[in-house]
Amino acid sequence: SAVISQKPSRDICQRGTSLTIQCQVDSQVTMMFWYRQQPGQSLTLIATANQGSEATYESGFVIDKFPISRPNLTFSTLTVSNMSPEDSSIYLCSVLEGPGELFFGEGSRLTVL
Amino acid sequence: GNSVTQMEGPVTLSEEAFLTINCTYTATGYPSLFWYVQYPGEGLQLLLKATKADDKGSNKGFEATYRKETTSFHLEKGSVQVSDSAVYFCALRRSNDYKLSFGAGTTVTVRA
Numbered sequence: 001s002a003v004i005s006q007k008p009s010r011d012i013c014q015r016g017t018s019l020t021i022q023c024q025v026d027s028q029v030t031m032m033f034w035y036r037q038q039p040g041q042s043l044t045l046i047a048t049a050n051q052g053s054e055a056t057y058e059s060g061f062v063i064d065k066f067p068i069s070r071p072n073l074t075f076s077t078l079t080v081s082n083m084s085p086e087d088s089s090i091y092l093c094s095v096l097e098g099p100g101e102l103f104f105g106e107g108s109r110l111t112v113l
Numbered sequence: 114g115n116s117v118t119q120m121e122g123p124v125t126l127s128e129e130a131f132l133t134i135n136c137t138y139t140a141t142g143y144p145s146l147f148w149y150v151q152y153p154g155e156g157l158q159l160l161l162k163a164t165k166a167d168d169k170g171s172n173k174g175f176e177a178t179y180r181k182e183t184t185s186f187h188l189e190k191g192s193v194q195v196s197d198s199a200v201y202f203c204a205l206r207r208s209n210d211y212k213l214s215f216g217a218g219t220t221v222t223v224r225a
Contacts (some may be wrong), residue, residue: 031211033211033212041217041218042202042215042216042217042218043157043202043213043215044215045212045213048211048212092156092157094157096211099164100145100164100206100211101159101162102147102159102206102211102213103159104149104156104157104158105156106155106156107156107157
């Protein structure tokens with residue numbers, strides 16, 4: 001399976017600032033996704049990162065708050081903008097491989113003070 | 114819509130005990146079903162999967178059988194170890210989609 005690396009692995013940020021999370025895959029993948037895991041909760045899909053075009057966002061998530069880039073088939077970024085404590089979560093990059101299996105990065109744990 | 118309902122946790126067991134985590138789903142068509150595991154401080158890992166009715170997924174001593182008649186995909190392990198302490202997520206993927214719908218997760222703690 002692809003090796004998925006996320007940076008940063010964790011960060012503590014101040015309210016009102018923005019943070020960009022990077023996801024690097026060691027092979028070309030067609031589909032990449034960003035998920036959020038709020039404390040003690042399950043995973044929620046934020047958006048599908050589309051190569052060379054705008055991301056496809058799920059209900060409840062908007063581009064202004066979570067801008068996503070995907071310049072090529074191995075890399076994507078997720079920015080959490082104008083952060084508030086409610087944005088404290090683990091953000092996970094995932095890729096689709098093989099017969100429809102999703103693989104995940106180790107996640108970026110974000111704490112907003 | 115699609116949804117996954119998992120047994121609520123937390124679950125605390127002794128080593129070598131039998132573990133069952135119930136998972137039922139609601140979906141149209143014939144979804145694929147998955148169990149993911151999240152060890153402390155780590156990301157999600159695919160544990161096992163089943164893509165059609167009566168399929169049995171297995172890995173690391175864990176098993177789950179896709180039961181369409183009961184819309185279930187219960188996870189079982191006959192003899193747990195301390196290293197099995199983790200959060201377990203049941204998930205489904207519709208046959209015409211790539212998105213996963215996750216259950217709430219079940220925290221399992223195994224004591225020596």
